[in-house]
Amino acid sequence: MKVTLSRQCFSAALARTSGIADRKSSMQILSNVLVSTEGDDRVRFAATDLSLSAEGLFPARVDKDGAVTLPARTLHDVVKNMPDGPITLNVDGDAVEVTAGRTRFRLLSLPADDFPTIPDAAEVSFFDVKEKHLAGMIDRCAYSISSDETRPHINGALFQGDGKILRMVTTDGHRLSKVECRVQESGFYNFNMVIPQKGILEIRRLLGDSEDTVSIGSLDGSVFLKRKVEVEKATDDQPAVTADVCLSSKLIETEFPPYDQVIPKQQEKRMIVPRGKLLDALKRVSIVSSDRTLGVKFVLSEGAVEIVTDNPSIGGSSDVVDVSYDGADMEIGFNAKYFIDVLSVLNDEEVAVELSGDLDPAVVKDTAGEFVGVVMPMRI
Amino acid sequence: MGKIHVLSRVVADQIAAGEVVERPASVVKELLENSIDAGATSIQVDIDGGGVGRVRVLDNGEGLSAEDAVAAFGRHATSKIADIDDLSRIDSYGFRGEALPSIASVSKIRVDTRTRDQVAGTRLVIEGGDMRETRETGCPTGTDFEVTDLFYNVPARRKFLKQASTEGTHCVEAVIRMALVCPAVGFRILVNGRRVRELPSVDDPLSRVRDLFAAESLAKAEGNEDGVRVQAVLGAPDRARAGAGSLYTYVNGRFVRDRALLRAVTAAFGGTLEQGRYPVGFIRVEVPPAACDVNVHPQKTEVRFADPRTVFRAVTHVIGTMAARSPWTGAISAPVPPADGVREEAMSYASGRSFFSPPASTPIRAPRPFRPDPTTAAPEPSPSTTATGGAPRFPTGVLQGVSAGRFSAMHYIGQGAGTYLLLEDGPDLVIMDQHAAHERVTYENLRAQLQEGRVRSQRLLVPHPVDLGPAEADRIMEFQDDLSRLGLDVERAGADRVAIHGIPAEAAGASPDRLLAEMIIALEQGRDGSRGEGDDRVIATIACHSSVRAGRSMAPREVQALLSLMDGVDFAGHCPHGRPVLARIPWVEIGRRVGRGSP
Numbered sequence: 009m010k011v012t013l014s015r016q017c018f019s020a021a022l023a024r025t026s027g028i029a030d031r032k033s034s035m036q037i038l039s040n041v042l043v044s045t046e047g048d049d050r051v052r053f054a055a056t057d058l059s060l061s062a063e064g065l066f067p068a069r070v071d072k073d074g075a076v077t078l079p080a081r082t083l084h085d086v087v088k089n090m091p092d093g094p095i096t097l098n099v100d101g102d103a104v105e106v107t108a109g110r111t112r113f114r115l116l117s118l119p120a121d122d123f124p125t126i127p128d129a130a131e132v133s134f135f136d137v138k139e140k141h142l143a144g145m146i147d148r149c150a151y152s153i154s155s156d157e158t159r160p161h162i163n164g165a166l167f168q169g170d171g172k173i174l175r176m177v178t179t180d181g182h183r184l185s186k187v188e189c190r191v192q193e194s195g196f197y198n199f200n201m202v203i204p205q206k207g208i209l210e211i212r213r214l215l216g217d218s219e220d221t222v223s224i225g226s227l228d229g230s231v232f233l234k235r236k237v238e239v240e241k242a243t244d245d246q247p248a249v250t251a252d253v254c255l256s257s258k259l260i261e262t263e264f265p266p267y268d269q270v271i272p273k274q275q276e277k278r279m280i281v282p283r284g285k286l287l288d289a290l291k292r293v294s295i296v297s298s299d300r301t302l303g304v305k306f307v308l309s310e311g312a313v314e315i316v317t318d319n320p321s322i323g324g325s326s327d328v329v330d331v332s333y334d335g336a337d338m339e340i341g342f343n344a345k346y347f348i349d350v351l352s353v354l355n356d357e358e359v360a361v362e363l364s365g366d367l368d369p370a371v372v373k374d375t376a377g378e379f380v381g382v383v384m385p386m387r388i
Numbered sequence: 389m390g391k392i393h394v395l396s397r398v399v400a401d402q403i404a405a406g407e408v409v410e411r412p413a414s415v416v417k418e419l420l421e422n423s424i425d426a427g428a429t430s431i432q433v434d435i436d437g438g439g440v441g442r443v444r445v446l447d448n449g450e451g452l453s454a455e456d457a458v459a460a461f462g463r464h465a466t467s468k469i470a471d472i473d474d475l476s477r478i479d480s481y482g483f484r485g486e487a488l489p490s491i492a493s494v495s496k497i498r499v500d501t502r503t504r505d506q507v508a509g510t511r512l513v514i515e516g517g518d519m520r521e522t523r524e525t526g527c528p529t530g531t532d533f534e535v536t537d538l539f540y541n542v543p544a545r546r547k548f549l550k551q552a553s554t555e556g557t558h559c560v561e562a563v564i565r566m567a568l569v570c571p572a573v574g575f576r577i578l579v580n581g582r583r584v585r586e587l588p589s590v591d592d593p594l595s596r597v598r599d600l601f602a603a604e605s606l607a608k609a610e611g612n613e614d615g616v617r618v619q620a621v622l623g624a625p626d627r628a629r630a631g632a633g634s635l636y637t638y639v640n641g642r643f644v645r646d647r648a649l650l651r652a653v654t655a656a657f658g659g660t661l662e663q664g665r666y667p668v669g670f671i672r673v674e675v676p677p678a679a680c681d682v683n684v685h686p687q688k689t690e691v692r693f694a695d696p697r698t699v700f701r702a703v704t705h706v707i708g709t710m711a712a713r714s715p716w717t718g719a720i721s722a723p724v725p726p727a728d729g730v731r732e733e734a735m736s737y738a739s740g741r742s743f744f745s746p747p748a749s750t751p752i753r754a755p756r757p758f759r760p761d762p763t764t765a766a767p768e769p770s771p772s773t774t775a776t777g778g779a780p781r782f783p784t785g786v787l788q789g790v791s792a793g794r795f796s797a798m799h800y801i802g803q804g805a806g807t808y809l810l811l812e813d814g815p816d817l818v819i820m821d822q823h824a825a826h827e828r829v830t831y832e833n834l835r836a837q838l839q840e841g842r843v844r845s846q847r848l849l850v851p852h853p854v855d856l857g858p859a860e861a862d863r864i865m866e867f868q869d870d871l872s873r874l875g876l877d878v879e880r881a882g883a884d885r886v887a888i889h890g891i892p893a894e895a896a897g898a899s900p901d902r903l904l905a906e907m908i909i910a911l912e913q914g915r916d917g918s919r920g921e922g923d924d925r926v927i928a929t930i931a932c933h934s935s936v937r938a939g940r941s942m943a944p945r946e947v948q949a950l951l952s953l954m955d956g957v958d959f960a961g962h963c964p965h966g967r968p969v970l971a972r973i974p975w976v977e978i979g980r981r982v983g984r985g986s987p
Binding site: 155156158179181182183184265269270301303341343367369382384385386387388 | 833842844845846847848849850875877889890893894896897899
């Protein structure tokens with residue numbers, strides 16, 4: 009095999025794939041990246057940790073067909089440090105020569121035949137989503153994914169297509185978040201999948217906040233996300249060079265819990281709070297809380313909520329935030345971190361916080377009606 | 389003339405003296421024993437010329453009448469036993485009646501002594517065993533015993549003595565051995581007229597040990613098991629000394645050197661003591677006089693136990709229980725300040741109060757062995773029972789003299805085997821068990837919450853149903869209030885089902901039904917004990933469930949957070965199950981292993 013790529017292209021290819029390569033795996037080949045020729049003008053790069061896979065087709069000059077695997081990290085470092093210009097990869101027995109101008113590296117390879125098969129996206133029926141929509145949903149939901157690997161059914165995000173609505177729901181058993189996004193584009197969604205946390209985070213890495221669309225689809229217990237990425241910017245005499253990148257993640261097979269029953273339909277009390285001020289107050293008072301649990305009390309009275317901490321070994325703190333509230337006085341405890349998390353993912357000036365009893369769930373809603381967060385109280 | 393003849397009394401005494409009086413330190417020891425047997429509460433010891441020149445022991449004990457004083461120098465004259473049966477009940481130091489005549493036969497002696505009810509005291513002057521002078525003299529109550537020119541008439545023995553400074557050190561050591569076991573007695577030591585030690589009378593051995601080892605962090609253990617009472621004040625295992633020279637061991641108030649006792653100490657510390665190293669400090673074992681034989685050797689530093697295994701077990705267990713919670717770890721090489729009372733006492737001596745004024749607290753008549761006393765001798769908890777499934781009891785009090793640690797100041801190197809955090813702490817490499825460390829921190833947090841009222845409970849989004857038999861459900865509901873106080877909210881959800889609505893916030897990530905099951909077990913085990921004891925078991929269980937498992941990689945930020953949390957914990961040396969949280973390896977030791985030698 010002999011191929012030549014521009015340094016930017018080579019580097020972009022590895023940046024998109026080598027992150028998936030599993031350096032810590034006991035299978036050495038999983039820390040390698042697969043490089044194989046595709047026709048005479050493209051090279052496929054692929055990496056996998058067996059649950060997540062990434063592959064991409066990148067423009068190249070193919071002088072000789074073939075496939076080889078190389079240590080992903082080393083190769084990436086080599087390419088990043090090469091001088092500008094074309095880089096040639098030439099297979100020579102067990103070793104691979106990587107050359108650019110007069111710079112020459114010899115890297116030991118492993119046979120491409122040993123590389124695991126990665127899920128094939130060819131048969132997947134994709135649908136399109138604006139990347140900013142998908143990114144926005146993940147940004148507002150990812151925080152409440154359970155990181156408890158012993159509870160796989162919530163160790164990921166529920167992602168649903170329901171007619172014109174895209175919906176993402178996550179929970180860790182103490183709080184829940186749900187984002188719904190009404191899409192204007194033509195098309196009608198009908199899908200239901202649970203994407204593991206790692207997959208969600210990798211998908212997010214592949215997304216920007218533009219109007220561009222990405223394609224998403226599932227097949228045989230895997231989700232696929234496909235998009236074009238720019239590897240070389242357009243210049244005066246040359247259009248931008250792009251490549252197709254596809255990320256796949258195994259899906260969680262177990263059913264996501266029935267989230268709908270958990271979200272209270274009707275709450276007794278409702279206050280409108282300035283999001284930023286409440287967030288700042290919570291961050292301030294929780295300085296004086298060495299516990300991981302960060303217990304804080306919300307003391308509600310007309311027009312104000314007081315945030316109080318009391319830590320026997322450190323001291324205490326309190327702060328008052330003016331809110332719009334005219335319900336009955338009440339006290340309710342929370343893990344401050346849970347509230348900080350939910351307030352941090354929203355952008356609204358004001359959010360609604362709905363409460364009932366001091367052992368009943370609190371509901372946080374944004375202005376647009378897209379987001380619902382549920383936070384369970386803490387008995388302090 | 390026949391070949392065989394009877395030795396003169398003097399020669400016989402000189403031969404006996406060879407056994408009793410080996411060196412000046414033996415004289416110091418014998419005289420101190422007499423002083424303490426006489427109920428002295430203040431003793432001054434003067435050592436000149438390594439003790440060969442002069443040893444003087446001045447006490448405020450009960451003194452001797454003229455008649456007794458003379459009799460005391462007769463062979464086998466003793467006030468302490470009358471017949472052989474008494475030997476099995478020895479509770480005073482001297483008993484052979486050999487000491488005084490032996491010393492007298494090889495030195496020059498002056499004794500001034502007076503009992504409380506005598507108007508005038510008695511002075512005796514003896515040289516080489518011969519009474520030179522007996523007369524009345526004015527002196528305070530007590531005995532002033534001066535031995536000069538030791539071995540002046542036994543040049544062979546004198547030749548074998550070490551340098552005066554070495555003999556002097558041995559003499560001081562003899563006083564320290566006695567001072568450790570008699571904390572209620574004030575000691576003052578003068579060497580060649582210079583005061584080298586001032587040990588005020590104190591209430592407990594901890595204060596006395598602290599006065600002697602001011603630079604060590606010390607911890608105290610006490611317990612009574614199978615009739616063996618053990619009291620120990622020990623320094624941290626990581627500051628153990630090579631050899632047992634600074635570990636003072638006593639049986640029934642007598643200083644002994646016993647290999648079995650040292651082995652028991654090694655066993656108690658488990659793997660934390662390096663081979664051949666012993667912590668500094670003091671161990672006192674009390675057994676009924678009939679259960680041990682101290683009459684093995686005239687120096688009486690050997691002892692034989694009737695039942696050595698019981699003694700071994702008791703020592704191992706009492707010290708092991710303390711070592712398990714590692715009260716030293718928090719105070720990394722931080723010097724322990726003396727308790728306030730002690731400091732005050734020392735200052736009042738310095739400001740010229742008479743040394744012989746009685747100490748504030750009524751002294752006990754040392755060294756009466758402790759009688760097993762059911763009112764004061766609390767039974768020690770049974771050994772850690774993690775292996776048998778029960779949660780062990782562990783102390784909840786903050787130990788005297790132990791401050792919180794400075795874990796966050798340690799430099800984090802990395803994680804090993806996904807289980808151990810490697811840290812650098814000054815001269816040591818510290819290897820910390822992440823799970824145990826975390827468990828300890830959580831445990832302390834839970835305890836703080838409980839002290840405020842109840843353990844903080846995180847409500848669950850979806851109540852967690854637990855299917856059980858009806859009897860089991862009833863059993864669990866019996867504990868509903870206790871569980872709720874301990875952070876687990878459980879409600880009946882049908883004939884054979886309960887639902888968990890909230891779990892301890894510290895254990896937010898734990899599996900609710902396993903937590904419930906183990907909390908119930910802990911509560912049932914703790915039922916017979918006090919409520920505090922049961923609670924301790926339960927929060928130890930919660931702590932275990934909520935903690936970072938071994939084998940999980942931790943980000944450096946997480947590690948820093950854990951270390952800062954550990955700073956806030958009273959003593960973070962051991963996990964609540966008693967396993968040590970960390971091990972220390974001096975870099976010097978690592979240097980030795982790689983052949984680097986001393987830096």
